[in-house]
Amino acid sequence: MANAIEASRLDVGYGGRQAAVKVLSGLDLSVEAGSFLSILGPSGCGKSTLLRVVADLLDPLGGTIRVLGDTPHAVRSRRDVGFVFQDSTLLPWRTVRDNVRLPLGVGQGSLTRKIEDRSDELLELMGLAGFGERLPHQLSGGQRQRVAIARALLGQPKLLLMDEPFGALDEITRDRLNDELLNLWRRTGTTILFVTHSIAEAAYLGERVVVLAANPGRLIRDLDLRPLKQDGNRCTREDPAIVAAMAELRTALEQAS
Amino acid sequence: MRPAPLSPQMAIALPVLGAASLLLAWQYLLPLLGVPAYIVPTPTAIFGVFQKNFALLMDNLRPTLIEALAGFVIGNLAAVLLAVLFVHNRILQATYFPIVLFFNTIPILALSPIIILIFGLGMTPKIVIAAVICFFPTLVNMIRGLDSASDNEHELFRVLSATRSEIFWSLRLPRALPMLFSSLRIASATAVIGAIVGEWIGSDKGLGALIIQASFNYQSDRLYAAIVLSSCLSIVLFCAVVLVERRVIKY
Numbered sequence: 001m002a003n004a005i006e007a008s009r010l011d012v013g014y015g016g017r018q019a020a021v022k023v024l025s026g027l028d029l030s031v032e033a034g035s036f037l038s039i040l041g042p043s044g045c046g047k048s049t050l051l052r053v054v055a056d057l058l059d060p061l062g063g064t065i066r067v068l069g070d071t072p073h074a075v076r077s078r079r080d081v082g083f084v085f086q087d088s089t090l091l092p093w094r095t096v097r098d099n100v101r102l103p104l105g106v107g108q109g110s111l112t113r114k115i116e117d118r119s120d121e122l123l124e125l126m127g128l129a130g131f132g133e134r135l136p137h138q139l140s141g142g143q144r145q146r147v148a149i150a151r152a153l154l155g156q157p158k159l160l161l162m163d164e165p166f167g168a169l170d171e172i173t174r175d176r177l178n179d180e181l182l183n184l185w186r187r188t189g190t191t192i193l194f195v196t197h198s199i200a201e202a203a204y205l206g207e208r209v210v211v212l213a214a215n216p217g218r219l220i221r222d223l224d225l226r227p228l229k230q231d232g233n234r235c236t237r238e239d240p241a242i243v244a245a246m247a248e249l250r251t252a253l254e255q256a257s
Numbered sequence: 258m259r260p261a262p263l264s265p266q267m268a269i270a271l272p273v274l275g276a277a278s279l280l281l282a283w284q285y286l287l288p289l290l291g292v293p294a295y296i297v298p299t300p301t302a303i304f305g306v307f308q309k310n311f312a313l314l315m316d317n318l319r320p321t322l323i324e325a326l327a328g329f330v331i332g333n334l335a336a337v338l339l340a341v342l343f344v345h346n347r348i349l350q351a352t353y354f355p356i357v358l359f360f361n362t363i364p365i366l367a368l369s370p371i372i373i374l375i376f377g378l379g380m381t382p383k384i385v386i387a388a389v390i391c392f393f394p395t396l397v398n399m400i401r402g403l404d405s406a407s408d409n410e411h412e413l414f415r416v417l418s419a420t421r422s423e424i425f426w427s428l429r430l431p432r433a434l435p436m437l438f439s440s441l442r443i444a445s446a447t448a449v450i451g452a453i454v455g456e457w458i459g460s461d462k463g464l465g466a467l468i469i470q471a472s473f474n475y476q477s478d479r480l481y482a483a484i485v486l487s488s489c490l491s492i493v494l495f496c497a498v499v500l501v502e503r504r505v506i507k508y
Binding site: 052055056057076077079081082083085087089091092093102103105106107109135136137 | 407409410412413414415416417418420423424427428434506507508
């Protein structure tokens with residue numbers, strides 16, 4: 001299968017080329033199209049920075065990156081990428097439906113492919129049918145994140161970038177949303193890059209988990225979980241093979257910190 | 258532990274009772290204490306002026322209302338437009354915003370004679386003074402409001418390839434509205450102050466002029482009536498702003 005992301009010797013930093021504080025150094029990473037990749041690492045290891053480079057929100061200092069066979073800028077201009085932030089980033093003055101419809105109102109000018117209004121279908125898919133006219137402050141944290149995911153999916157992106165989207169939620173809600181996200185991924189076939197602090201979440205969701213170390217951010221472990229899971233990336237949280245993989249990831253994470 | 262909140266009925270009844278108790282004390286206690294009527298006339302005497310001189314009060318209210326309203330609209334509109342220009346051109350902001358802030362330090366009372374020298378004795382200088390007094394708080398708040406969107410919100414719009422104009426209309430402006438309305442609420446009172454200050458310095462019409470004339474002629478009941486009317490004007494403008502705010506900001 002073709003790669004959705006191809007990064008080679010990627011250097012990313014802040015403060016310009018000369019006096020840069022390097023956040024990622026010499027990162028090599030390939031991600032298969034249609035796969036689910038979890039990115040795990042301590043604070044400051046550059047997990048979120050990596051997503052920002054893929055989304056064309058940040059330019060790398062060195063190395064090369066190809067996204068869906070093209071430059072990040074071209075992919076962003078085509079609106080082939082969706083982004084879900086840790087806080088839902090819903091606009092508080094817009095109703096739930098209008099938040100999901102945001103991609104219809106902005107950025108359509110340069111687009112050859114017009115986005116269709118699938119807001120009702122997506123709200124139903126995310127279990128939010130009947131919530132369309134509510135305002136974001138009338139929703140729970142989990143519901144707000146569901147709206148953010150629906151908004152990211154409106155443009156039918158080929159690549160979904162998720163930056164600790166469930167990090168601020170309670171464990172029960174987080175587990176439920178993990179299952180919903182996996183169902184969504186199986187249904188849409190979208191490539192997902194999922195940044196998380198949680199070892200259990202990374203192992204449960206990812207077909208593959210990469211662990212980054214900090215100072216500077218670099219890849220120290222790349223664990224393929226597909227042999228441990230059933231078809232469609234299915235497993236239980238208590239599966240001994242998954243628990244063993246979590247222990248392996250914990251060891252890698254301890255080395256990374 | 259925090260005290261339990263008051264019921265809505267009590268929240269209305271208590272301030273009404275508070276005002277009534279103060280008015281009663283003013284009406285009956287101050288004369289008993291020997292405070293002369295030419296210093297503090299009783300509420301009934303002030304109310305009497307509204308009955309006797311209603312036409313005079315309305316004749317003087319009209320120019321003040323026009324000046325305050327025109328100053329409010331012009332001052333706030335200019336502030337909003339300049340704030341939009343500043344947030345879209347950082348060099349312009351860095352160059353001129355400190356100078357604008359410097360002008361804000363000049364007391365309006367010191368600036369008013371100059372404005373009257375420039376614009377003469379008609380309504381224009383009063384409108385300009387009211388506009389100037391509204392301008393600065395709105396400018397500062399509007400700049401802060403237009404810049405108040407979070408980094409994540411800006412990144413969201415960038416991922417969506419939004420244009421600058423789309424970012425302005427769909428993100429920056431709605432984000433700025435709560436701060437804009439908080440300055441408009443303040444400006445609703447300061448616009449009236451600006452108009453009255455302008456009338457003090459060079460006018461024979463308006464509530465400001467009436468206050469000065471009543472003060473010179475020891476017509477304290479008329480003086481107090483003019484003050485009450487100025488306050489009512491500010492309250493009406495304030496309530497109008499709040500009504501619009503409630504229709505516009507629903508979250």
